[in-house]
Amino acid sequence: LIQLFRPLDMLGMVYRTVRQGLIDMAEMFRLIDTETEVKDAPAAPALVVRQPTVVFDDVHFGYEPDREILHGLSFEVPAGKHVAIVGPSGAGKSTIGRLLFRFYDPWQGRILIDGQDIAQVTQASLRESIGIVPQDSVLFNDTIGYNIAYGRGGASREAVVAAAADASIMPFIERLPDGLDTEVGERGLKLSGGEKQRVAIARTLVKNPPILLLDEATSALDSRTEQEILATLHRVSEDRTTLAIAHRLSTIADADRILVLDQGRLAESGTHAELLQARGLYAEMWARQQAERSD
């Protein structure tokens, strides 16, 4: 009976959070048989990732036919590099993440991973290769081990422990009465924002994806916890191609490249130092956020 109700339980929780952006879209696709707008091409091959380079090539996209949101966006995230996207609210940052995960197809232009058009490969293989660390994760009413293993169906206990250790949540789990078998969520232990975030990171790591999509992964945390989580994310994204969508600039100042998006167009790009020197939109946003911080 529990097996029967578990999907319903999850569905409720997923439903409550679906609207918040990139939140656990992989889970949502897996759980709900939605009529999505995108379909696999007939006899589509699987995505094969050797050099996980991500390319947006002249991408035009809008949610409604008469309102284009991205106006011919082109950029590259070289394999293993860390690129951050910043920009004012409504600029289209989260939209880029949704397109990369192929929640929608571009109106025009292409998105390539390792030279393959993501619209031409199976959605399952695409989503397998991208790990999302969302703003706020869905935790299921189940054990902490189950919540981590959920990143990859059939993950072994060893893989779960390794991912938990990598996400620096193992010391916390070891202190729990039943370790990995401790129940969490509405029926069990309540986790703090930072602990939830680490479970989400472990869940992503258990997939071992070559590409990471970080959606302002630390927004709901106090500054000390935020610093600790950032250090963990920094470590786990070292060998992975990483696209970070950020609202606060302090979290991405060390990115290899920062793209500044404004009203669906690339306004500027460069390193933190280069952008400060350019005295453009980024420098303005940086000055504003520094002033807010000191207040």
Ligand code: ATP
């Ligand atoms: P924020 O920093 O506020 O999160 P953002 O840069 O991530 O903003 P997006 O969420 O990508 O911006 O939204 C870009 C534009 O697309 C906005 O004008 C938004 O209103 C619109 N938009 C986003 N999602 C949808 C949707 N599902 N249907 C229609 N319009 C949408």
